[in-house]
Amino acid sequence: MVRRPASLNRPAFRRPVPPAALTTLPERFTSRLHDERVAAWLGIALGTCFLVAFVTGLVSHFMQHPAGWMVWPSRPVNLYRVTQGLHVMTGLAAVPLLLAKLWTVYPRLLQWPPARSVLHAVERLLVFVLVGGSLFQLVTGVMNIDYWYAFGFFFTTAHYWTAYIVIGALVIHVANEWAKTRRTVMTRPQDGLKRRTFLLTVFGASGVVVATTVGEAVSPLARLAVLAPRRPGIGSQDLPVNKSAAASGVTALARDPRWRLTVTGRVDRELSLSLAQLQAMPARTARLPIACVEGWSAEATWEGVRLRDLLRMAGVDDDAHVRVESLERYGLYRTSMVQPPHWHDPLTLLALRVNGEPLDLDHGYPCRLIAPNRPGVMQTKWVGRLVVA
Ligand code: HEM
Ligand SMILES: Nc1nc2c(c(=O)[nH]1)N[C@H]1C(S)=C(S)[C@@H](COP(=O)(O)O)O[C@H]1N2
Numbered sequence: 001m002v003r004r005p006a007s008l009n010r011p012a013f014r015r016p017v018p019p020a021a022l023t024t025l026p027e028r029f030t031s032r033l034h035d036e037r038v039a040a041w042l043g044i045a046l047g048t049c050f051l052v053a054f055v056t057g058l059v060s061h062f063m064q065h066p067a068g069w070m071v072w073p074s075r076p077v078n079l080y081r082v083t084q085g086l087h088v089m090t091g092l093a094a095v096p097l098l099l100a101k102l103w104t105v106y107p108r109l110l111q112w113p114p115a116r117s118v119l120h121a122v123e124r125l126l127v128f129v130l131v132g133g134s135l136f137q138l139v140t141g142v143m144n145i146d147y148w149y150a151f152g153f154f155f156t157t158a159h160y161w162t163a164y165i166v167i168g169a170l171v172i173h174v175a176n177e178w179a180k181t182r183r184t185v186m187t188r189p190q191d192g193l194k195r196r197t198f199l200l201t202v203f204g205a206s207g208v209v210v211a212t213t214v215g216e217a218v219s220p221l222a223r224l225a226v227l228a229p230r231r232p233g234i235g236s237q238d239l240p241v242n243k244s245a246a247a248s249g250v251t252a253l254a255r256d257p258r259w260r261l262t263v264t265g266r267v268d269r270e271l272s273l274s275l276a277q278l279q280a281m282p283a284r285t286a287r288l289p290i291a292c293v294e295g296w297s298a299e300a301t302w303e304g305v306r307l308r309d310l311l312r313m314a315g316v317d318d319d320a321h322v323r324v325e326s327l328e329r330y331g332l333y334r335t336s337m338v339q340p341p342h343w344h345d346p347l348t349l350l351a352l353r354v355n356g357e358p359l360d361l362d363h364g365y366p367c368r369l370i371a372p373n374r375p376g377v378m379q380t381k382w383v384g385r386l387v388v389a
C-alpha cells in the first residue's frame with residue numbers, strides 16, 4: 001500500500017469529515033513532499049514576493065496615473081528604478097516558487113469530493129481564483145518583459161485589475177491557512193523527509209533567475225543578466241532603445257530642418273524655438289537613468305536645457321501641470337505629464353545630447369525629456385511641444 005502523508009488527508013478547516021472523503025485521493029500521489037510543511041514555507045516565500053510585487057506595482061501605476069491628490073517627489077533619483085526593479089525581480093523569483101507550490105499541493109487541488117459544504121466550496125473556489133490569477137500574472141508578466149505581446153488584450157489593464165483579484169484571494173487564503181502555517185513552521189519535523197533539500201533547490205532556482213536578470217537594472221551586474229531582454233550599456237550610444245524612430249513613424253518629422261519646439265505657457269506668451277536657439281541656451285548636465293516599466297534601467301549623461309528655464313521663459317505658473325507632446329502621431333507614449341516637483345527639479349532636462357553626442361534619432365532627436373524618479377514611458381522622445389495642461 002502506498003502511504004500518503006497524514007497532513008494531506010487532514011481536513012483543512014478542522015471540520016468533521018466522513019471517512020469516505022479520506023480515501024478518495026488518487027493513489028498515485030506517492031511523493032511525501034506533497035506536504036504541509038513544504039507548502040507552508042513555499043507559501044511564505046510566495047506571499048512575500050506577491051506582496052512586494054503588489055505594492056511596487058501600485059507605485060508604478062500611480063506614478064503613471066496619479067489620482068488628483070497624489071504628488072510624487074522627483075527624488076531620490078533612482079526611486080522608480082528600485083521599485084520597478086523589485087517588482088520584476090520578485091515577480092520572476094515567484095515563478096519557480098509558484099511551480100513548486102502547485103506541484104506540492106496539487107493532490108489537494110484535485111481533492112474529491114470537491115466540496116463538503118457551501119463555505120468549503122467558496123473557500124476552494126477562491127483558491128482556484130488565486131491559482132489562476134497568479135499564473136496569469138506571472139505568465140503575462142514574463143511575456144511582457146520579453147516584448148512578446150501575443151495576447152489580444154492590453155497587458156497593463158489586465159495585469160492591474162488581476163493584481164487586486166489575486167491579492168484579495170491571497171489575503172483570504174492566508175487568513176485561512178495562518179494558524180496551520182504557524183503551527184507547522186514553529187515545530188520541528190519528526191520524520192526524515194528530504195524537505196530541506198527540496199526547498200533549497202526551489203529557492204536556489206529562484207536565486208538563479210534573479211541573479212541572471214537583476215543586472216538589467218543594477219548596472220555593475222549587467223554582464224550577469226543573460227536572461228534579460230535589455231541590458232544597460234547595450235544599444236546605440238550605450239543605451240538600450242525601447243521603440244525606434246522608424247517603429248514610431250517619426251523619422252521624417254524629427255529630421256525636418258523646420259522643426260521647432262513650441263512652448264505654450266500663458267496664452268499671450270507662446271515660445272517657438274529652433275534647434276539652434278535651444279543649443280544656444282545654457283546647457284546643463286545630469287546623470288540620470290532611464291528606468292523602463294518593463295524592469296531594465298540604464299543611466300546616461302544627459303545634456304540639454306533645464307525644463308524649468310524653458311517653462312519660466314514662457315511665463316508658466318509655478319503650480320502648472322505640463323504636458324510634453326512628441327512628434328509621434330499615434331502610440332500610447334506620445335505624451336506625458338510633468339507635475340511641479342518634477343519640472344522644478346534642476347535635473348529635469350529637455351536633453352539634446354547623451355553620453356557626449358547629439359541624441360541619436362532612436363533616443364529622441366532632436367530633443368527628449370529626461371527627469372529623475374520617473375518611469376521610462378514618461379521620458380518622452382522626439383518632443384515637439386510643451387503645453388500647460
Ligand atoms: C513574473 C511576474 C511579473 C512580471 C514580470 C510583472 C511585470 C510587470 C510589468 C512589466 C509592469 C509594467 C506594466 C506597464 O506599466 O506597462 C507591471 C505592472 C504591475 N504589476 Fe506586475 N509583474 C509580475 C507579477 C505581478 C504580481 C504577482 C502582481 C501582484 C500581485 C503584480 C502587480 C502589478 C501592478 C499592480 C502593476 C501596475 C499596473 C499598472 O500600471 O496599471 N505584478 N508588472
Ligand atoms: N514619443 C515616445 N517617447 C517614448 C517612448 C515612445 O514609445 N514614444 N517610449 C518610452 C519608453 S517605454 C522608454 S523605456 C524610454 C526609452 O528610451 P530610449 O529608447 O532612449 O532608451 O523612452 C520612452 N519615450
Ligand SMILES: [Mo]
Nearest residue numbers: 292293376377
Ligand atoms: Mo519603457
